[in-house]
Amino acid sequence: MFCWKSQTMASPSKVVLLACGSYNPVTNMHLRMFEIARDALNKTGRYQVISGIMSPVSDGYKKKDLLPAKHRCEMLKLALRTSDWIKLDQWECSLSSWTQTAHVLRHFRQQLEQQQQQHHGEIFNHVKPSPSKRRKKQQHNIVADLPENQLPSLEDHNENFVPSVKLLCGADLLESFAVPGLWDDEDIEYIVGSHGLVVITRSGSDPQKFIYESDILTKYQENILIVTEWIFNDISSTKVRRALRRGDSVKYLLQDSVIDYIKKHQLYGIPDNKYFNKMMPSPSQDTITTNHLEKDVSFKGGGNLINEVAALEDISSNPSSGEISVILRSAHNNSSGDSSFVSRHLPLHRMITHLDKKGSPAASSHSSPHKVERKGTPSPPVKVTTTFTKDEAPERNHKVSCISDIGTLVRRVKNVRVGFTPETRV
Numbered sequence: 350m351f352c353w354k355s356q357t358m359a360s361p362s363k364v365v366l367l368a369c370g371s372y373n374p375v376t377n378m379h380l381r382m383f384e385i386a387r388d389a390l391n392k393t394g395r396y397q398v399i400s401g402i403m404s405p406v407s408d409g410y411k412k413k414d415l416l417p418a419k420h421r422c423e424m425l426k427l428a429l430r431t432s433d434w435i436k437l438d439q440w441e442c443s444l445s446s447w448t449q450t451a452h453v454l455r456h457f458r459q460q461l462e463q464q465q466q467q468h469h470g471e472i473f474n475h476v477k478p479s480p481s482k483r484r485k486k487q488q489h490n491i492v493a494d495l496p497e498n499q500l501p502s503l504e505d506h507n508e509n510f511v512p513s514v515k516l517l518c519g520a521d522l523l524e525s526f527a528v529p530g531l532w533d534d535e536d537i538e539y540i541v542g543s544h545g546l547v548v549i550t551r552s553g554s555d556p557q558k559f560i561y562e563s564d565i566l567t568k569y570q571e572n573i574l575i576v577t578e579w580i581f582n583d584i585s586s587t588k589v590r591r592a593l594r595r596g597d598s599v600k601y602l603l604q605d606s607v608i609d610y611i612k613k614h615q616l617y618g619i620p621d622n623k624y625f626n627k628m629m630p631s632p633s634q635d636t637i638t639t640n641h642l643e644k645d646v647s648f649k650g651g652g653n654l655i656n657e658v659a660a661l662e663d664i665s666s667n668p669s670s671g672e673i674s675v676i677l678r679s680a681h682n683n684s685s686g687d688s689s690f691v692s693r694h695l696p697l698h699r700m701i702t703h704l705d706k707k708g709s710p711a712a713s714s715h716s717s718p719h720k721v722e723r724k725g726t727p728s729p730p731v732k733v734t735t736t737f738t739k740d741e742a743p744e745r746n747h748k749v750s751c752i753s754d755i756g757t758l759v760r761r762v763k764n765v766r767v768g769f770t771p772e773t774r775v
């Protein structure tokens with residue numbers, strides 16, 4: 350592998366770290382990778398990392414659940430506000446079709462070469478570039494997307510040579526080189542032979558063994574730095590998306606600004622109840638725990654949790670009377686004396702939409718929460734009708750009706766307690 354200590358007294362060569370990925374969404378670990386890699390490279394004495402680039406994949410990648418680049422980039426911009434050396438670059442994701450990583454590396458190398466040539470041309474001619482030329486140069490700057498996150502320009506580095514661009518990745522990406530048909534051999538050779546790799550270890554991977562088993566990687570192993578991340582951190586975007594879908598907290602996994610963005614734009618199927626909680630603070634002392642929203646939803650009413658599992662059949666509202674009907678298919682008898690209920694797969698956002706003061710007709714389950722402008726608005730009384738249908742014995746259907754003010758209903762929604770019950774565990 351890599352020589353860890355400097356063999357010569359020559360000044361360290363400049364490196365730009367490039368990480369290609371989906372960033373769906375960007376996690377703290379994506380950001381940590383850069384810090385870990387920079388430390389490791391700088392410590393070798395052979396390299397000096399001058400900047401990092403995050404290049405989100407284009408929408409053409411068509412990976413399952415991939416959000417449009419617009420959202421992924423906005424989240425990256427927010428996350429990168431905390432870094433003064435890592436930059437978002439939108440060139441790759443602005444392309445309509447997917448681009449191989451080797452091509453992305455080539456693009457950045459060319460950009461740096463151009464930048465270097467321009468810089469030298471200016472020094473040689475001793476001419477200050479005109480404002481229009483300067484603007485053009487800025488556009489050419491590979492990291493011109495964000496003014497607050499400018500890449501250190503080459504002028505800051507009195508070098509005659511262009512910095513090298515190394516691919517920064519997790520060990521899983523390295524191991525994906527072996528997936529048949531995923532990577533061209535020439536691309537792998539170009540990436541490791543002409544650029545170099547910095548690989549951060551990840552749970553379940555063994556990059557050393559992987560390199561040993563690959564002829565191409567063994568041939569270029571001098572260009573591969575494996576960095577063992579001892580502060581074990583197995584955040585992945587997949588796990589974050591799963592947590593979001595289930596209404597679980599992702600705090601400290603993502604930057605707060607990214608979490609706010611996800612909530613604001615209702616991304617990744619995040620349940621609306623969190624919004625609702627924010628919008629309609631309740632005096633109730635019931636605690637809220639949300640886990641595995643997709644599985645079960647239990648409503649607490651009057652402080653008593655009804656231990657019943659039911660499936661939501663339908664929900665509808667009558668705009669003129671303000672009546673809301675929630676039809677549940679219950680697996681157990683409802684032993685409550687009031688209209689509290691327990692439901693499985695209850696789309697809370699639909700319910701919230703139905704609570705719209707204007708009494709707008711039933712909206713689809715994808716309605717935006719922003720349509721429900723409820724902040725601080727007094728609400729008229731709402732008649733709540735719940736219909737319980739016993740799963741095993743449909744003939745024992747019964748209706749529970751009550752008049753409730755919207756605040757009561759809101760509190761019930763707010764005090765949602767979600768969790769697995771044995772009979773619905775998957």
Ligand SMILES: Nc1ncnc2c1ncn2[C@@H]1O[C@H](COP(=O)(O)OP(=O)(O)OP(=O)(O)O)[C@@H](O)[C@H]1O
Nearest residue numbers: 370371372378518519522551582583584585586587
């Ligand atoms: N916890 C981690 N440890 C090491 N590398 C990571 C980690 N999470 C992501 N990476 C690396 O970050 C790069 C960007 O990856 P990408 O956004 O595709 O990551 P991901 O979080 O694994 O995504 P997904 O879960 O959606 O597949 C990849 O090189 C990936 O290996």
Ligand SMILES: NC(=O)c1ccc[n+]([C@@H]2O[C@H](COP(=O)(O)O)[C@@H](O)[C@H]2O)c1
Nearest residue numbers: 369370371406448449450451531532533
């Ligand atoms: N042949 C290739 O160049 C190749 C193949 C698979 C993934 N990738 C890249 O790896 C990055 C991470 O991809 P995944 O999110 O699928 O792990 C993306 O930027 C993607 O473009 C490149």
